[in-house]
Amino acid sequence: MKRKSGYYGRTSEPKPFAYVDIPGEGPEKGEYIAHDKFYGGKLLTGKLELELEVISDYLFVGSGNYDLREKDKLVYYSFFRTNGDIVIPGTSIKGAVRSVLEAISNSCVSQRGRREEHFATHKRCEFGLEKGKTNLCPACKLFGTTGYAGRASFFDAHPEHPEKSDVEIVKIHELFPPRINEGKRKFYQNKKFNPVRNQRQERNYRFVEAVKKGSKFKSALSFQNIEKKELALLLYAMGIGQDYMIKIGGAKPRCFGTVRFIPTTIKLWADPLERVEEKSDKELGDFITDVLGHSDLIVGDLLRQFRDGISKPNETCPMGVY
Numbered sequence: 001m002k003r004k005s006g007y008y009g010r011t012s013e014p015k016p017f018a019y020v021d022i023p024g025e026g027p028e029k030g031e032y033i034a035h036d037k038f039y040g041g042k043l044l045t046g047k048l049e050l051e052l053e054v055i056s057d058y059l060f061v062g063s064g065n066y067d068l069r070e071k072d073k074l075v076y077y078s079f080f081r082t083n084g085d086i087v088i089p090g091t092s093i094k095g096a097v098r099s100v101l102e103a104i105s106n107s108c109v110s111q112r113g114r115r116e117e118h119f120a121t122h123k124r125c126e127f128g129l130e131k132g133k134t135n136l137c138p139a140c141k142l143f144g145t146t147g148y149a150g151r152a153s154f155f156d157a158h159p160e161h162p163e164k165s166d167v168e169i170v171k172i173h174e175l176f177p178p179r180i181n182e183g184k185r186k187f188y189q190n191k192k193f194n195p196v197r198n199q200r201q202e203r204n205y206r207f208v209e210a211v212k213k214g215s216k217f218k219s220a221l222s223f224q225n226i227e228k229k230e231l232a233l234l235l236y237a238m239g240i241g242q243d244y245m246i247k248i249g250g251a252k253p254r255c256f257g258t259v260r261f262i263p264t265t266i267k268l269w270a271d272p273l274e275r276v277e278e279k280s281d282k283e284l285g286d287f288i289t290d291v292l293g294h295s296d297l298i299v300g301d302l303l304r305q306f307r308d309g310i311s312k313p314n315e316t317c318p319m320g321v322y
């Protein structure tokens with residue numbers, strides 16, 4: 001049975017979307033944690049150092065600028081750089097992790113369109129001590145909202161070997177806004193890249209500067225005064241210790257951006273002015289396993305929807321407009 005014809009006369013292809021429900025009752029909120037006190041022993045403060053490995057064929061994080069390849073006058077979208085080296089901004093990592101964390105914890109929806117009234121019960125939290133608004137959803141307690149600074153953040157991710165960064169200019173079909181809106185949280189699936197057959201400059205296509213599969217970056221997650229269950233939520237949102245991986249960066253509609261987060265070192269502050277505890281490799285593994293067991297903030301059914309929806313490694317990304 002043939003599929004119906006899509007845009008520009010193309011045969012429609014399966015869309016690379018995964019959907020996660022938005023339960024109508026809204027997120028469960030809890031009292032905020034102030035920043036002016038160190039809760040040593042009761043809450044966790046520290047830094048989890050991470051390795052990011054590119055699992056998809058390519059990863060692209062745009063700089064917002066164009067560049068020119070002189071030999072053939074090819075104009076392309078350049079990769080984000082700092083001091084000449086390619087870098088994944090910590091804000092990009094934070095945005096990707098937050099979107100997953102919001103979905104699996106039934107937190108509020110931080111990014112939504114003006115016409116998406118179905119998110120009314122999940123509006124971003126409002127905070128104000130003078131107004132008595134101090135209850136926040138799990139995502140806003142960790143990453144912040146207007147008037148309240150977050151307690152978790154990511155460092156910029158730098159290549160392990162900047163001088164050997166494997167960068168390629170890749171032709172992809174143009175990126176258009178998604179045309180499907182089912183009133184649910186939407187994620188792009190992890191599918192195989194579908195390369196364009198020719199490398200001509202032509203309408204409805206663009207060129208992007210991307211790093212290749214296998215590239216590795218170093219970053220870190222910094223956290224202050226968080227509970228074990230909050231750290232567990234962060235680990236789940238990164239796919240650490242799980243059988244799924246998340247996406248970061250741009251060109252997700254063309255199946256770019258799948259990464260694996262690998263914890264390498266953790267440092268915990270027992271006292272902000274005195275002792276730092278750094279765990280060995282075995283202790284780190286045991287610590288991660290222990291933390292993952294504190295899954296109180298995770299909604300099991302939403303986690304299953306996300307995990308089962310995004311993992312399609314044997315399917316190929318669509319080429320056309322959708």
